[in-house]
Amino acid sequence: MSDMRLIVAGAGGRMGRALIRAIADSKGAVLAGALEAPSSELLGKDAGVLAGLPANGIKLSADLWAMSKEADGILDFTVPAATIANVAIAAERGIVHVVGTTGLSGSDNAVIKSVTNRAIVVQSGNMSLGVNLLAAVVKRVAKALDESFDIEIVEAHHRMKVDAPSGTALMLGQAAAAGRGISLEDNSERGRDGITGARKPGAIGFASLRGGTVAGEHSVTFLGPFERLTLSHLAEDRMLFAHGALKAALWAHGKKPGHYSMADVLGLADI
Secondary structure: OOOEEEEEEOOOOHHHHHHHHHHHHOOOEEEEEEEOOOOOOOOOOEHHHHOOOOOOOOEEEOOHHHHHHHOOEEEEOOOHHHHHHHHHHHHHHOOEEEEOOOOOOHHHHHHHHHOOOOOEEEEOOOOOHHHHHHHHHHHHHHHHOOOOOEEEEEEEEOOOOOOOOOHHHHHHHHHHHHHHOOOOOOOEEEOOOOOOOOOOOOOEEEEEEEOOOOOOEEEEEEEEOOEEEEEEEEOOOOHHHHHHHHHHHHHHOOOOOEEEOHHHHOOOOOO
16 A cells, blocks of 8 residues: 555644654655645745754645645644534545544534544544553543542643643543443533532542643542552653554554544554
8 A cells, every 4th residue: 555645734833743753754654735724824834844854845735625635634633623624624535534633522523423424533632552541441440440439630731732621631531431331521520619519429520730841641540448549641742642643544544434533543442
């Protein structure tokens, strides 16, 4: 099979530049396009140079329809509005859409899932291989421990992150809820402040820290009578997310239409 031709959305951002470097370092994939917002001052700039690489002749453009004509997939770590705009074009072109965007609403996710009868979408709140293994373990532990063990999720990110809790924290919360056989939406506690009353039995708590240049830290703690168990993951560089997204795209190339997750990519869907 020839190299997979990939478009990087948000190519001028930190994650976009990491994705471009990951593609350049990989076998089996080549950069086919670099997408940026119509208002970006980086339009027309060389994608390679922006990523700290030699010039590659691929200029940042806002025209996804044109650049997707010869592409096989798009790696999308942008913002909800941009991702939803990209969904329709990726589906129309029939290309793989890897979605790592966080902060998506329920209606946004419904739009993404609505195209998967004809499109190949791999979506995850975190493309890290380690985090997805962590989620599988969290699900198992939550299933094994009853409500006498409270569940608390703590995450930390750099000062520029705009959404909280992080997509990864919510993914871990969903894993814990699935292990318990409950709805996360109906059983979560966030942003405690003031006189909150006693902790509700079975609730899954979230806390978010923001500051500095933290790439991503997540921990899930099970607090029981006289003992605690903490499972954690520390991201040292956002390149790990880029390589995970690239692995997802290569895995999805040639798959039938559907909505997939990193658990599918790693063979963890049945855990």
